[in-house]
Each structure stands twice: as structure tokens, then as C-alpha cells.
Amino acid sequence: MSAATLLQTSLSDLSLTRRGKVRDVYAVDDDRLLIVATDRISAFDCVLPTPIARKGEVLTALSQFWFDKLGHVVANHLLTSDVSQMPENIQRHSEVLARRSMLVRRADVFPVECVDRGYLVGSGWKDYLKTGEVCGHKLPENLQESAELPEPLFTPSTKAEEGHDENISEAQVRDIIGADATAQLRDTSLRLYSEARNYARERGIIIADTKFEFGLDKNGELVLVDEVLTPDSSRFWPADQYQPGRSQPSFDKQFVRDYLETLDWDKKPPAPAIPPEVAQATTERYVEAYKLLAGREL
Template sequence: MASPLQLPGWRHVSSGKVRDLYVPDPPSGGEPDRMLLVASDRVSAFDFALTPGIPGKGVLLTTLSLWWFDRLAGGDGGRAIPNHLTAGHIPDAVAGRAMLVKALDMQPIECVVRGYLTGSGWAEYQQSGTVCGIRIPSGLSDGDKLPAPIFTPAYKAPQGEHDENISFDQMIDIVGAERAEELRDLSLEVYERAAAATEERGVILADTKFEFGVDEHGVLTLADEVLTSDSSRYWDAEAWATGATPAERMASFDKQIVRNWLSAHWDKQGEPPALPDEIVERTAARYRELLGRLTGA
């Protein structure tokens, strides 16, 4: 992984697989009240950061996040959902791919909402008729729409470890009943508003994950990225309705092209191979297509 950028007035504090976090430098004393969240062009799969990155990915995902934050703040005509964005100057070196955000007390829960049966949920359903322990009607196929969206939380593991799916009762044990219900209800509301918006644009929002924090006034606040191709599974509605195979029905607007290529060309032993130029460009094109379909950008 390349060394993080040196940004005047900011101090790098951590890096994930695809994003870098900065706080003001010099510190003003105590905990910082704002942070700079920078999206890189890095791409990860199977717990590895891959080379090369996807050119423009950081800008594409940040642009999509900001578009959704604006809509959910009342731009879609619904009630305003508080978010972590704050005003201020973003360094020119990361303009377009960074968000200036308020520091929050982050909740240790990944709030997953599923509107369609696929992925790990489909695998579990085949075995037990459930998704994350929630009973689902019988007779569904991979990619089918669920009777109603379901909330399936996960406990956020320390960096570098896998998040763990948990039941709602376990979530209550972690954050308390009132906060658990608030997280569940807000996650379902945001998903349903977003799914309605994407449907108008011929796109299906199959599932997504949210992160929330609590601000200094105790207000639950939408944080991190939101409804991007990295945090959500988007499908083309027409292909879903007419595709002859699961692969055709559920071709995602994300890095699935990368996963498929790696699965065919790597035995998951040692370091993964470098991605071919064709795979990089096809992946970038899917990110660009989704942004254009949703925002018109």
C-alpha cells in the first residue's frame, strides 16, 4: 500500500483497505471535533488490497455519497436525516475525493438492510430457510425480492478482523434496546427511501450497509460512506427482470468483475496477481455507469 499523502494542516491517523483518515494538526487539545475522510482509488477483494487501483474510484464514490447525503437531508422531499458532513476547506490535493466530517461516537454496529435474497443470505437460506436467523418464506430463488426489507446487524470487529453477524437481541445487549430500535428503524427508512429513488432510475438496490454515530447532542447521525458501490449491491432492473442466468440478472455495479477475475486466475494462496488493464477499465466503467444512472453526472 502506498504511503498516505502529506496534507498541510492535517495528520494521518489510520488507513483502511480503501480509505485514509486525517485529523487536524496541530491538535487543539482533547479529542478532535472534525476529521478528513479520504477515499483512495484502491480496490480490495478477498481481504487483500489489489494492484493497480481503479482510476477515479475515490472521486466517483465520494460524489455518490455526497449526492445521497444531500437527498437524505431532505433533498428528496423526505424528512432530514442528520449526517456527519460539516463545512470547511478540503485540501486541493484530495479535492473531489474527501469529505470533511464531524467527529462522532461511532456505534459498534454495521447496519445491514437486505431487500433481495442473494450472497451469504442466499447460501444460508438454502441450508435453513433463514437469513441471519430470520425466517424467510419458502420457494424463493437467488436474486428474488424479499416480501419486505429485513434488518440484519453485524458487530463491527477491530480493524483487520471480520465483522460478525449478530441477532437483534445480541445487538440490544451491546447498545441497549432504545438505541437498537432507533438504529433498525432509521436503517430501514433510509433503505426504503433510497430503493424508491433507484427504482425510478431503472436500478435495483438489493442490499446495503450503514454506519451511525452519536453527536455531542446525543443525535443519531448517518456517517461514513453511504449507498456507494462499495457499501451496496446495485443491479440493473431490466437485466434482473429478463436475464436468463443469475449472473445476467445480478450483474452488480461494483467490483464483482474484479472478484470474478480473481476467482478464475488465483487460488487464494499468497499474494493476488496484478489486475489486467481490461479488468481495471471494465470495473471503472461500471462505477461510472452507476453514478451517471443515479445522478445524471
């Protein structure tokens, strides 16, 4: 592992509240959290032992870009991603935290993930092949893999700390969080996806699908949380290479998944290491996605 990569943090003067597949989350005070995007990468619900250089940097910068760009749609939890503007006990760790950290407002996060799909791929494609439906949405017959859907779909899922998230219907979401909250999450996430998708298309990227998470702040207002429209939470395809009826080239971690599919691995921990050339190619895809979407170098 090079000095430029980070697999795990250990900040002795902050309380670690959660270590996710990619992010380490620390309590700052009663109102704020510190979210650190490491260079860990997961596939098939397993964290790989190989770090992806600059990954945490891309996830943080791209989330900041989208929080700024889509702030007119819904408020978000980001306070700053500039470590020099964070409390002193965080600044002491600036060498580790710079360019990969967000100071955010706490929120009461909804226990569902808002997945929005514009194309038939991934678990949606698998569900369609079995049932002709995706999360309760009946689709036309004889659609191809990666086909563009007639209109974007709200296809929520459960949130699993470990193992697979499960696709659920909108009716099931209503049973979990109520009808009003479900309608608000559906309408807000679809608007976010539609605006981002239209913007990205002009930049040469198809956002095939993405995942949003929402919460309520201490005033009960809806806020967008976690990461937003990154190569980890979305499928990014180069528009000039799009061809339905097959798996698409991508700017996301599908490249790693495709490599792992060539191995004799049962998709259970421990996950295998990936070769340096696969890790490097993944870094290049993530950085290129940022450059195309943000219109500037990272």
C-alpha cells in the same frame, strides 16, 4: 499506475488516525476529521494492488448526493467535500485531495454495521441455504438466489477492521448497544434503504442491499457516517437485466470478485493484480452508477 489514480496518501502536516481498506482518515482538530477516498479496491477482505481510476471520486460524489437527498431522514457528519472550503493545512494538498475528500464532524460510531437487504444474495443467500434464515429472520422455503424478499430486512453485522464481518441477529445487537439504540438504528436504516431503493428503481437501478454506519455526535444525536449507498457499500443491479435464480450483472465491485474467482488464488494476502481491462471496466461501472443515480455526469 496512471497519474489519475491514488493508492495511498501521506499528508505530513496532518495526523493519520486510520488507514482502512479504501479510506485514509486524518485528524483535523478535536471536532473534525478528514476522510480521503483513495482508488484502492478490496475483495474477499484483501486490498488489491491495482487501483481503480476515479473510484475515490465516485465514492465521494455519490455519498454527497445521498447525504443531501436523505438529509430529511437523519442528520449526517458531512461538513463539506469542497477542498477550497476546508482549513488551510488541507487546502495545501488540494491537488491530491480534490474531488475525493470529505471534511466531517467527529462522532462516536456504533460498533455494528446496519445492513439492509431487499434481495437474497451474498452472505444472506449463503446463510439461507444453510439454515433457511438470515440474521434470525426465518424466510419462506424454496427461494431462489437473487429473489426479492417479501419485505426489506435489517440484517446487522459486526465491524471487523481485518477479516470478515460476521452476520449477527438483532437480539445480539441489543446485547451490544442496548434495546433503544438498536431500534433507532433498525428503523432509521430501513427508512433510508426504502427511500433510496424506491428512488433508484425509477432510475433503472435495483439496490439489492446496502450497509449504513451510524454514530452519536457530541450532543448525543444520531448521525449517518462514513459512505452512503455507493458501489462499495451496496449491490447495484441494472433493473432491465434482473432475473432471479442467478448472479446478477452489476454496477459494483462484484465484477472484480467474479474475475478473481477465475484465478487460482486462496483469497489470502497478497492479493493478485487485476488486468487493465478489468480495472477499466470497473471504473466504467462505477461512473455509470453515479450518472444514473445522480442524473448528471461526474
